[in-house]
Amino acid sequence: MEYFVLLLLMICVMAMLYSSVGHGGASGYLAAMALFGLAPDTMKPAVLIMNLFVASLVLARLYRADYFSWQIFLPLAVASMPMAFWGGSLMPDDSTFQYIVGTALLLASLSFFIRISHERECVEPKFLVSLPLGGVLGFVSGLSGVGGGIYLSPLLLWLRWTKMRTNAAIAAAFILVNSAAGLAGHMMTVNAWPSDIGWYVVAALMGAVVGAEFAVRRLAPVVLRQLLGIVLVIAGVKMLLTA
Numbered sequence: 179m180e181y182f183v184l185l186l187l188m189i190c191v192m193a194m195l196y197s198s199v200g201h202g203g204a205s206g207y208l209a210a211m212a213l214f215g216l217a218p219d220t221m222k223p224a225v226l227i228m229n230l231f232v233a234s235l236v237l238a239r240l241y242r243a244d245y246f247s248w249q250i251f252l253p254l255a256v257a258s259m260p261m262a263f264w265g266g267s268l269m270p271d272d273s274t275f276q277y278i279v280g281t282a283l284l285l286a287s288l289s290f291f292i293r294i295s296h297e298r299e300c301v302e303p304k305f306l307v308s309l310p311l312g313g314v315l316g317f318v319s320g321l322s323g324v325g326g327g328i329y330l331s332p333l334l335l336w337l338r339w340t341k342m343r344t345n346a347a348i349a350a351a352f353i354l355v356n357s358a359a360g361l362a363g364h365m366m367t368v369n370a371w372p373s374d375i376g377w378y379v380v381a382a383l384m385g386a387v388v389g390a391e392f393a394v395r396r397l398a399p400v401v402l403r404q405l406l407g408i409v410l411v412i413a414g415v416k417m418l419l420t421a
Contacts, residue, residue, distance in 0.1 A: 181214060182374075182377075184214075185210060185211070185214045185216075186377055186378070186381040187381070188210040188213075188214075189203075189206075189207055189210055189228070189378055189381040189382050189385070190381040190382065190384050190385040191385060192206030192207055192209070192210060192382075192385065193206070193207075193228070193232050193381070193382040193383070193384070193385030193386045193389060194385035194386065194388045194389040194392075195385075195389065196232070196389065197232055197235070197236045197385065197386040197388075197389030197390050197392075198389040198390075198392035199331070199346055199349075201233075201236075201325070201327045201328055201331070201346075201349055201350070201353065202228070202229035202230075202232045202233035202236070202325045202327060202350070202353040202354070202357065203228065203229070203232055203382065203385075203386075204225045204226070204228075204229050204323055204324045204325040204328070204353070204357070205282065205283055205286040205287075205324050205328050205410055206409070206410070207224070207225045207228055207378075207382070208221060208225055208279055208282070208283060208322075208323060208324065208413070209283055209409050209410050209412075209413030209414070210413070211224070211225075212279065212280075212283070212413040212414075212416055212417045213412070213413050213416065217272075218272045218275045218276060218279075219272070219368070220372045221275075221279070221323060222266075222275075222322070222323035222360075222364060223323075223361065223364055223365075223368075223370075223371065223372055223375075224372040224374075224375055224378055225323040225324075226266070226323055226325075226357045226360050226361040226364065227357075227361065227371075227372075227375055227378075227379060228378055228379055228382040229325045229353055229354070229357035230354065230357050230358060230361070231379050231382060231383055231386070232382050232383065232385075232386040233325065233327075233350045233351070233353040233354040233357065234354055235383065235386045235387065235390050236346070236350040236386060236389070236390045237347060237350040237351050237354055239390040239391070240343065240346055240347035240350060240390075241347060243343075245343040245344050245346070245347040246344070246347040246348070246351065247340070247344055247347070247348060249303065250303045250308075250334070250339055250340065250344075250348055251348050251351050251352065253303070253305055253308035253309055253312065254308050254311065254312035254315075254330070254348075254352060255312065255351070255352065255355050256309075256312070257308065257309040257310070257311075257312030257313040257316065258312035258313060258315055258316025258319070258326065258352065258355070258356050258359075259316060259355055259356065259359040260316070260359070261312075261313045261314075261316035261317040261320065262316040262317065262319045262320035262326075262355075262356040262357075262359035262360040262363070263320060263359040263360065263362055263363040264317060264320060264363060265316070265317040265318065265319065265320025265321035265322075265360060265363065266320035266321070266359065266360030266361060266362065266363025266364040266367075267320075267363035267364065267366050267367050268320075268321055268363075268367075269367055269368065270321075276417045276418070276420065277417075277418060278321060278322050279322055279323070279324075279414075279417050280413075280414045280415070280416075280417030280418035281414070281418070282318065282322040282324045282414075283410045283411075283413050283414030283417065284410070284411060284414040284415070284418075285329070286324060286328045286329070286410055287407040287408075287410035287411045287414065288332075288407075289328055289329070289331065289332045289407075290404055290407030290410070291404060291407050292332065299338070300338050300339060300340060300341065301337075301338045301339065303337075303339045307337070311330075311333065312352075315329055315330055315352075315356075316356050316359070319353075319356040319357070319360055320356065320359060320360030320363055320364075321360075323360070325352070325353030325354075325356055325357050326352055326353060326356050327349035327350065327352050327353040328349075330348070330349055330352050331345050331346070331349045334348065334349075
């Protein structure tokens with residue numbers, strides 16, 4: 179019982195930290211579940227469901243504050259959703275899934291250590307870049323359960339398409355649509371829900387309520403982001419070593 183409470187607390191903290199930068203928290207939830215040794219077949223659907231709730235809350239808060247850009251979001255979403263559905267429908271064996279998630283967590287951790295300037299002048303997004311970018315991230319999102327925003331955010335900054343809060347709003351929307359598509363694909367293959375999903379969602383929403391306010395008012399401090407990156411590294415290595 180005490181381990182379950184600790185898992186819920188970790189999910190809550192992850193949701194708060196991730197939502198403060200516009201993310202649904204998927205890689206954080208995967209890290210928490212990996213550290214607590216949850217079964218791989220539970221992890222993906224649970225994470226995608228939590229993503230739906232948390233990303234919706236963050237997006238609503240940022241959209242009302244007028245930070246959203248349809249021009250950037252739509253091409254990414256159109257390309258990513260069918261790929262996320264396809265990725266979600268695939269069911270690799272437990273060992274392969276652990277390798278996929280472990281690698282995804284290690285790659286996701288990089289975004290918390292690499293600083294990309296967001297003060298530079300933005301440029302017009304390129305449609306021919308948006309489509310393949312959305313497609314690749316959508317497939318990774320559906321296959322692993324990682325919503326894709328953790329990879330999209332630094333890429334948008336590097337491409338100079340967004341400033342920070344617009345970046346957070348687009349990441350939240352991207353996570354929302356890809357989590358929905360990935361979950362739909364998963365449910366086409368495996369029509370079963372994680373038994374404790376209600377508790378996971380409540381814990382994630384409690385953290386996201388606080389984090390969403392940070393997303394609008396003040397982004398998460400660098401030290402917290404780096405600590406989060408360390409957690410992802412530990413969980414990613416654990417997944418790879420136990421695969």
